[in-house]
Amino acid sequence: MKKIYIFLTFIINYFLYLYLFLRLLKKKEILTRYKEKLCISSQFKTDKFLIWFHCSSIGELKSIFPIIDHYLKKNNQILVTTSTIGSNDVFQKKYNNVSNIIHQFAPFDTPQIINKFFSKWRPDVIFFTESEIWPNQIFKARDSKIPIILLNARLSKKSFNRWKFFKTNMKNIINCFNLVLCQSEESQSYFNYFKTNNIQFIGNLKLTRSEEYNSKDFSNPALSKKIIFIALSTHSGEEEICINSHINLKKKYPNLLTIIIPRHINRVLEIKALTEKLKLNFLITDSISNFKDDTDIVIINSYGSAQEFLKLSKYVFIGGSLINHGGQNPIEVAYNNSIIFYGPYIYNFTEIYNYLNKENAAFKIKSESELTNQLDEKFNNYKNTNIKDKITKMGNEIFLTTIKELDKYIIS
Numbered sequence: 001m002k003k004i005y006i007f008l009t010f011i012i013n014y015f016l017y018l019y020l021f022l023r024l025l026k027k028k029e030i031l032t033r034y035k036e037k038l039c040i041s042s043q044f045k046t047d048k049f050l051i052w053f054h055c056s057s058i059g060e061l062k063s064i065f066p067i068i069d070h071y072l073k074k075n076n077q078i079l080v081t082t083s084t085i086g087s088n089d090v091f092q093k094k095y096n097n098v099s100n101i102i103h104q105f106a107p108f109d110t111p112q113i114i115n116k117f118f119s120k121w122r123p124d125v126i127f128f129t130e131s132e133i134w135p136n137q138i139f140k141a142r143d144s145k146i147p148i149i150l151l152n153a154r155l156s157k158k159s160f161n162r163w164k165f166f167k168t169n170m171k172n173i174i175n176c177f178n179l180v181l182c183q184s185e186e187s188q189s190y191f192n193y194f195k196t197n198n199i200q201f202i203g204n205l206k207l208t209r210s211e212e213y214n215s216k217d218f219s220n221p222a223l224s225k226k227i228i229f230i231a232l233s234t235h236s237g238e239e240e241i242c243i244n245s246h247i248n249l250k251k252k253y254p255n256l257l258t259i260i261i262p263r264h265i266n267r268v269l270e271i272k273a274l275t276e277k278l279k280l281n282f283l284i285t286d287s288i289s290n291f292k293d294d295t296d297i298v299i300i301n302s303y304g305s306a307q308e309f310l311k312l313s314k315y316v317f318i319g320g321s322l323i324n325h326g327g328q329n330p331i332e333v334a335y336n337n338s339i340i341f342y343g344p345y346i347y348n349f350t351e352i353y354n355y356l357n358k359e360n361a362a363f364k365i366k367s368e369s370e371l372t373n374q375l376d377e378k379f380n381n382y383k384n385t386n387i388k389d390k391i392t393k394m395g396n397e398i399f400l401t402t403i404k405e406l407d408k409y410i411i412s
Contacts, residue, residue: 065210
């Protein structure tokens with residue numbers, strides 16, 4: 001299988017310019033930076049010890065912010081690669097003008113590009129995140145004798161069932177890692193199936209939290225009179241359910257304001273069309289400074305501001321859960337001591353949601369009527385869960401244990 005993968009990716013390499021051109025037309029790439037995925041850029045390595053962090057998108061990136069911050073203080077050079085425009089936006093908001101740290105879009109996993117990437121950057125240690133398993137990169141690190149660690153490792157049941165058919169190949173890939181630090185006991189059991197000796201369970205890095213960055217002041221006297229409901233990380237179909245709940249509750253709570261923060265901001269116009277169809281007053285913005293008192297729905301059109309908006313509300317629905325997507329990370333919301341509402345599809349975060357359920361900080365809903373009823377009840381009976389302190393303690397323990405393991409591979 002390894003030889004087949006290498007051969008196929010070798011051939012695919014010759015079609016990547018066409019692929020990127022099509023993505024540019026769809027505005028899924030940045031014109032001035034898309035060539036970074038081909039390892040073409042003006043950035044370079046210094047003579048410092050280089051730590052390469054790779055993750056896919058926003059959630060994974062945020063989960064390793066505390067670790068990145070820790071090693072920045074040690075005067076290492078940090079290279080961070082991610083795959084999406086949104087993750088770049090979040091990175092720039094936190095680390096813009098910070099020395100010793102560089103962001104690049106992740107290289108395609110073809111032999112030609114990966115060989116060029118390793119020659120250009122010469123990483124001293126590599127930290128991949130969650131389920132980022134790219135064979136050409138992993139085998140290149142092993143052959144180059146570069147330590148490689150899988151942080152916050154996650155293997156879903158679906159992926160596990162798929163990899164079971166390629167048990168030997170998966171075992172060979174996992175054995176290339178010096179260490180695999182699992183985010184859950186479930187993932188640990190799946191990784192252990194492949195019978196390697198480099199697996200550890202520490203806990204979910206998403207329970208850790210970095211210092212806030214470039215915080216905006218979203219204070220507005222008019223908001224103090226509002227009951228604010230936030231629909232966070234929503235996907236297609238979920239906004240309609242939340243907006244209909246807003247319409248139902250507005251009859252009883254005329255001061256209700258709903259803020260929608262979609263998972264993908266390229267869907268903003270789709271959500272706008274829905275609010276127009278329902279004849280609601282809406283505002284599309286990246287802040288709330290220009291909020292008007294008669295606004296019904298605020299639609300957020302930027303990445304990286306969720307923390308600031310979450311401070312405005314104690315009632316939050318988390319998307320990706322009413323559709324078969326697997327849910328989104330609830331920890332950022334829990335840190336705000338908010339009441340969380342979510343749908344039945346949360347298999348990517350089962351253990352976290354189970355914990356929040358026991359602490360009465362999260363409530364499952366299956367329909368528009370259930371969301372409406374739950375919000376109605378909680379509007380009249382909000383109880384501060386104080387879950388933040390408990391999560392902070394857990395996160396600190398996970399962070400310190402993780403750093404202790406990673407320091408074994410760092411030369412300061």
